[in-house]
Each structure stands twice: as structure tokens, then as C-alpha cells.
Amino acid sequence: MRLLASLALQNLGRRKARSLLLIMAVAVASGVVFTGATLMRSIDSSMAVGFTRLGADMMAVPEGALTNITAALLTVEPTDLVLDQDLFARAGIASVSRAAPQKIARVEHSGIGSHHDSVDLIGFDPAIDFTVRPWLVEKLNRDMRAGDVILGAARDTVLGSELLIFGKPHTVYGRLGKTGVGTHERGVFMTFDTLEALAGSVHGPSGPPAVLQKGKVSGFLVELAPGATPLQARFAILSTLKGVKVVTGDSTMSGIRQGLAALLNGILALMVLMFASTALMVSVLFSAIVTERRGELGLLKAIGARRGQIVGMMVTEAVIATGAGGLLGVALGVLVMRLYERSLVYYLENIGVPFVWLDGPRIVVVAAAAVVMASIIGALGSLYPAWRASRRDPYDLVRGEG
Amino acid sequence: MLSCRGLRKDYVTERGAVAAVAGIDLEIAAGRYAAIIGRSGSGKSSLMAMIGGLSRPSQGQVTVDGTDIWSLSENALAAFRNKRIGYVFQFASLLPTLRLVDNVALPAMLGGGGRSSATYARATALLGQMGLGEHLDAYPSEVSAGEQRRAVIARALINEPALILADEPTSDLDEQTEIEIMDELLAVNRERGTTLVLVTHNLALAEQAEQIVHIAHGMIVP
Ligand SMILES: Nc1ncnc2c1ncn2[C@@H]1O[C@H](COP(=O)(O)OP(=O)(O)O)[C@@H](O)[C@H]1O
Numbered sequence: 164m165r166l167l168a169s170l171a172l173q174n175l176g177r178r179k180a181r182s183l184l185l186i187m188a189v190a191v192a193s194g195v196v197f198t199g200a201t202l203m204r205s206i207d208s209s210m211a212v213g214f215t216r217l218g219a220d221m222m223a224v225p226e227g228a229l230t231n232i233t234a235a236l237l238t239v240e241p242t243d244l245v246l247d248q249d250l251f252a253r254a255g256i257a258s259v260s261r262a263a264p265q266k267i268a269r270v271e272h273s274g275i276g277s278h279h280d281s282v283d284l285i286g287f288d289p290a291i292d293f294t295v296r297p298w299l300v301e302k303l304n305r306d307m308r309a310g311d312v313i314l315g316a317a318r319d320t321v322l323g324s325e326l327l328i329f330g331k332p333h334t335v336y337g338r339l340g341k342t343g344v345g346t347h348e349r350g351v352f353m354t355f356d357t358l359e360a361l362a363g364s365v366h367g368p369s370g371p372p373a374v375l376q377k378g379k380v381s382g383f384l385v386e387l388a389p390g391a392t393p394l395q396a397r398f399a400i401l402s403t404l405k406g407v408k409v410v411t412g413d414s415t416m417s418g419i420r421q422g423l424a425a426l427l428n429g430i431l432a433l434m435v436l437m438f439a440s441t442a443l444m445v446s447v448l449f450s451a452i453v454t455e456r457r458g459e460l461g462l463l464k465a466i467g468a469r470r471g472q473i474v475g476m477m478v479t480e481a482v483i484a485t486g487a488g489g490l491l492g493v494a495l496g497v498l499v500m501r502l503y504e505r506s507l508v509y510y511l512e513n514i515g516v517p518f519v520w521l522d523g524p525r526i527v528v529v530a531a532a533a534v535v536m537a538s539i540i541g542a543l544g545s546l547y548p549a550w551r552a553s554r555r556d557p558y559d560l561v562r563g564e565g
Numbered sequence: 566m567l568s569c570r571g572l573r574k575d576y577v578t579e580r581g582a583v584a585a586v587a588g589i590d591l592e593i594a595a596g597r598y599a600a601i602i603g604r605s606g607s608g609k610s611s612l613m614a615m616i617g618g619l620s621r622p623s624q625g626q627v628t629v630d631g632t633d634i635w636s637l638s639e640n641a642l643a644a645f646r647n648k649r650i651g652y653v654f655q656f657a658s659l660l661p662t663l664r665l666v667d668n669v670a671l672p673a674m675l676g677g678g679g680r681s682s683a684t685y686a687r688a689t690a691l692l693g694q695m696g697l698g699e700h701l702d703a704y705p706s707e708v709s710a711g712e713q714r715r716a717v718i719a720r721a722l723i724n725e726p727a728l729i730l731a732d733e734p735t736s737d738l739d740e741q742t743e744i745e746i747m748d749e750l751l752a753v754n755r756e757r758g759t760t761l762v763l764v765t766h767n768l769a770l771a772e773q774a775e776q777i778v779h780i781a782h783g784m785i786v787p
């Protein structure tokens with residue numbers, strides 16, 4: 164076996180330019196497949212997250228609120244439509260175990276970040292919250308109180324330091340871990356009281372936003388009661404509460420999902436096409452290589468190489484080349500994804516998909532699959548020509564007939 | 566040692582069937598030196614290929630050392646070629662990517678020996694006997710045609726075959742080299758007792774043979 168492998172390697176070395184071209188062609192194909200698959204899986208799992216990743220099953224928001232383009236998936240796009248803070252508490256819906264109210268106000272010139280950055284100020288109720296505090300990675304060693312703020316992972320400020328919001332001093336109480344949900348990571352969180360105290364400083368087109376009034380909220384993050392289905396809960400909420408719209412993971416994403424699905428199907432089709440045409444190319448190439456080496460194969464047979472050894476040698480040669488192509492392709496794919504990471508993430512977040520990469524081990528699995536697939540292409544492409552040549556009498560091969 | 570019964574080879578071509586070998590019966594005793602002569606196209610190479618297990622006969626039987634070789638399975642025939650028959654071809658038949666010593670060791674390695682030091686010791690010794698001790702590590706393209714042919718003889722001997730088949734092994738060499746190569750082959754036949762079947766155009770060479778087989782139109786003529 165080692166003998167065949169070394170013969171195969173030497174054969175690859177004979178036509179270096181041709182071998183390199185083969186490796187490059189396979190690298191391009193497997194690079195596309197690897198990159199496509201990684202992006203697909205990443206986007207897929209990114210879509211599965213959003214507010215559901217934060218721990219909520221659905222959101223309840225004012226009926227007219229825009230939710231289709233919300234990048235947050237945490238709350239709604241900031242809007243003047245509001246709900247009563249005690250809406251759920253009053254109704255007591257059996258299929259809902261928790262409904263955490265949130266206020267969200269997108270403000271400018273707040274003094275946070277650079278001058279023109281808009282910042283989401285998010286009010287929550289620490290008593291019934293289940294989407295903010297579980298993400299705390301560090302906090303001061305005391306309870307949260309008025310004037311405290313919690314910063315998303317993307318904001319980097321020392322704990323306990325002072326943060327001025329519209330000139331008013333606040334204390335950085337805690338910092339959240341990376342959630343992959345854009346607004347969550349850039350948000351500034353505080354209790355309702357703290358947020359309402361800022362009402363005087365925030366100027367909308369017609370005074371301070373309605374959501375900053377006491378008792379009004381932007382929406383609720385809803386957690387289902389054990390055993391309740393989203394359908395039951397949605398029905399219960401809609402039939403009990405007026406002026407409310409229920410957003411589940413699916414409906415928020417459906418528009419984006421369809422767009423992306425088309426894109427991903429395109430990538431998938433491209434991948435299949437790449438796979439098939441590369442296999443075809445390898446097959447054509449190896450038919451030519453087998454023809455070119457007919458005499459040598461005949462000689463090998465004459466001096467005692469078995470058919471299996473002949474086929475093994477040619478297939479090994481192909482698998483080494485395409486396997487190397489696969490590895491190179493994965494390397495290229497990683498490079499390309501690194502180079503374009505920023506613009507890709509930016510683009511996806513813009514269309515509302517909070518992008519998170521597939522985790523390391525799963526990328527390794529995809530990479531391994533791409534390399535294995537490239538090797539299979541080599542094996543499949545070379546198997547038939549090699550098998551056909553191996554069937555012939557050695558004398559026919561060395562004579563170079565047909 | 567070697568016997569052919571009713572051996573035929575028909576090639577199917579666009580212009581109909583060609584009977585390259587048209588019914589040959591032949592006996593060659595063990596240890597003999599037999600020469601096959603005949604005009605170009607008379608069917609000598611086709612006969613040799615069938616004797617050597619390289620080309621399946623259209624009809625008839627070939628028995629080498631008591632084995633009906635064409636009744637063997639593919640793999641058994643490959644093993645038989647490997648162990649019992651050595652070939653010296655008409656054309657350059659060394660693998661260009663291997664050094665001479667690797668080429669010579671190759672049949673032993675293919676036969677299941679693997680890359681053993683004993684194999685390489687034997688290959689080295691054989692190349693030494695052929696006067697190629699200096700060129701063990703040379704690639705075929707780096708030595709002369711005559712030296713290549715000697716390496717092929719060394720390769721043919723590595724598994725100590727019972728039969729050596731040489732189809733015009735010297736036709737492309739100059740006269741002096743031809744004599745040297747033939748001396749090597751005849752020495753193998755004499756000293757090792759290996760049966761030698763040689764196809765040649767050179768009547769002087771044929772006349773030294775213990776048995777002369779004259780072929781015309783695919784048949785033996787007296
Ligand atoms: N593979 C083949 N296909 C068709 N015809 C062949 C083939 N091999 C040999 N022949 C024909 O068979 C005849 C005998 O050829 P060959 O055995 O090579 O003769 P020799 O070795 O005596 O010159 C020739 O007419 C040759 O053209």
C-alpha cells in the first residue's frame with residue numbers, strides 16, 4: 164500500500180503544472196462549498212436565535228408596530244405606540260408563564276458614544292425580567308437601584324464608573340455577555356424609573372416619546388407556560404388583550420427568511436453544480452491520464468500488479484490531488500470569510516439577521532466534510548477510467564491499441 | 566516446461582478479423598534456449614504475449630511449469646506472471662519516476678514483499694552483476710539504452726523466474742550493445758538454468774539456440 168501511495172505521489176510530481184491546476188480547480192470548488200455551507204449553517208442558526216435566544220418565546224407589541232425589520236428582536240422598532248405596563252398582570256393568561264415588559268427609546272445626542280450615534284435606552288423591570296439579567300457577566304456587588312445602568316457587550320466601560328446620559332450621572336452597574344443580538348449588545352439598560360426620569364431630556368417631534376410615560380411600555384417578552392404551545396398562547400393573548408400583536412420567531416423572520424432561503428438555495432444549487440462539474444472534470448482528466456500512461460499500466464500489470472493495485476494507484480493519485488485541493492479550498496474559504504467578515508456581518512445585521520458564526524467544532528466538521536467530499540470527487544472521477552484500463556490485457560496496454 | 570496446444574489469436578479490426586496466430590502447438594523443455602524467428606507481422610509477438618500471460622488466447626491452452634495459465638483467475642495469473650515469468654520487452658520498459666534500483670525491486674514489492682531491505686539487497690546485487698553498480702540511484706533517463714535494457718534484465722530476474730521471455734530485446738540497440746545484452750541473457754540461461762524464449766531477427770543469434778521455431782502467417786513452418 165505504501166508502495167502504491169509513493170508511486171501515486173511520484174506520478175503527481177511528473178506533471179507539476181497539471182497537478183497544480185487540478186488542485187486549484189478542486190480548491191475553488193471545495194472552497195465555494197465550504198464557504199457556502201458554513202455561511203448557510205451560520206445564518207440558519209443565527210435566524211433561530213434573536214429574541215428566542217434571549218430566552219423569550221414570543222413578543223407582544225402594539226398592533227401597529229413595525230416588527231418586520233427589527234434588528235433587535237428584543238423589542239420592537241422604537242415607536243410611539245405603547246401598551247399598558249400591567250396588561251398581562253391584569254389578564255392572567257394561563258398559557259403564559261412570564262411576560263416581561265420593556266420600554267425602548269431610541270435617542271440621539273445623549274452623550275453616549277459618538278455624537279450622532281443613536282442609542283437604544285431600554286427600560287426593564289428587574290422583578291420579572293428574564294432576558295436581560297441572565298446575560299450579566301459582571302456586576303457590582305450590590306443590588307441594582309435607581310440611576311444604575313447595564314451595558315450591552317459592545318459597550319466597554321469600567322464597572323462602577325460614571326456615565327452621563329443627557330448630562331445626568333448614572334452608574335455602570337453591570338455588563339452583558341455577547342448575545343449576538345445587535346441592539347441587545349449596543350443597548351443601555353435601566354429600570355423603568357431611571358428611564359422615566361430622562362423623559363424631560365428626550366425630545367421627539369411632539370414632546371417626549373409616549374413610552375417614557377409612567378405605566379406605558381413598548382412591548383412584552385413572553386415566556387410560555389410549561390406544556391403550552393405557541394399557537395395556544397398566541398390565541399389566548401389575542402382573544403384576551405385588545406390592540407396587541409403577537410410576534411413569534413417565525414413571523415418576525417419570515418420575510419427575511421424567504422429572501423435568505425432563496426439566496427441559500429442558490430448557494431446550494433451552485434454547490435451541487437460545482438460538485439458535479441468537478442467530478443466530471445476529474446473524470447475527463449483521469450481518462451486522459453490513464454490513456455497517457457497506458458503503457459506503464461500495462462507494464463505494471465505484466466510484472467505482476469493486480470487489478471486492484473492498478474486501480475488503487477490511480478485512485479490514490481486522484482484522491483491525494485483532490486484531497487489537497489479540498490484542504491486548500493477550506494484554507495481559502497477561511498481566508499475569504501475573514502476578509503469579508505465585517506461587511507458580511509454588517510449586511511446581515513442590516514437586513515435584520517443578527518449574525519453569529521457557527522461555533523468552532525461545527526466549522527471543523529463542515530471543513531472536514533468539504534475535504535472528504537473533495538476526496539470522494541477524486542475517487543469517483545478516477546475510479547471508472549482506472550477500472551476500465553485495469554480490465555485490459557497487459558499486452559493491449561503496452562502495444563498502445565485503442 | 567512450456568507447452569502450447571491449438572493456440573490461436575484473432576484480432577477484430579475494421580477490415581475484419583486478423584488471425585495473428587492461427588493454431589500453434591509447441592513444446593519447449595525446461596532450461597532450454599529457444600529462438601522464435603519469422604518475418605515482421607508473422608505473429609511472433611502475439612504468440613509470446615499469450616505464452617507470457619499478457620494476452621488472452623482466442624483459443625487453445627498454454628501450460629507453463631505444469632500450470633494451465635489461462636484457466637487461472639485474474640489475480641492468480643498476475644501472481645504467476647510476477648513469480649514465474651520474467652519479461653524483456655522490445656521497448657523501454659522502466660518506470661521513469663523510479664530509480665534503477667527501485668525499478669528492479671518493483672516486481673518483488675508488488676509480489677507482496679513490500680519495501681524490504683532483503684529485496685533491495687537483491688536488486689543491488691543484480692544491478693551489480695549487470696555492470697550497473699554505479700547507477701543504482703540513477704533514473705532511467707540518465708542512463709543509455711543499453712544500460713536500461715540491462716536493468717530490465719535485472720528486473721526480470723528479481724523473483725527468480727522459471728521462464729524468461731524476450732521479444733526482440735535488442736532490435737533498437739547498436740551491434741556491440743546487442744552482443745553484450747545477448748551475452749547476459751544467454752549467461753542467465755546457462756548459469757541459472759532459466760528457460761529462455763527469444764524472438765529475434767538476428768539469424769546468427771537464432772542459430773545458437775537449442776530449438777528454433779520458425780513462424781509464418783501465424784503458423785509454425787518446418
Ligand atoms: N492489437 C492488435 N489489433 C489488431 N491487429 C493486430 C494487433 N496486434 C497484432 N496485430 C496484427 O497481427 C499480426 C501479427 O502481429 P505480431 O504478433 O505483432 O507479429 P510480429 O511480432 O511477428 O511482427 C499483424 O498482422 C498485426 O498487424
Ligand SMILES: [Mg+2]
Pocket residue numbers: 609610611732
Ligand atoms: Mg513483434
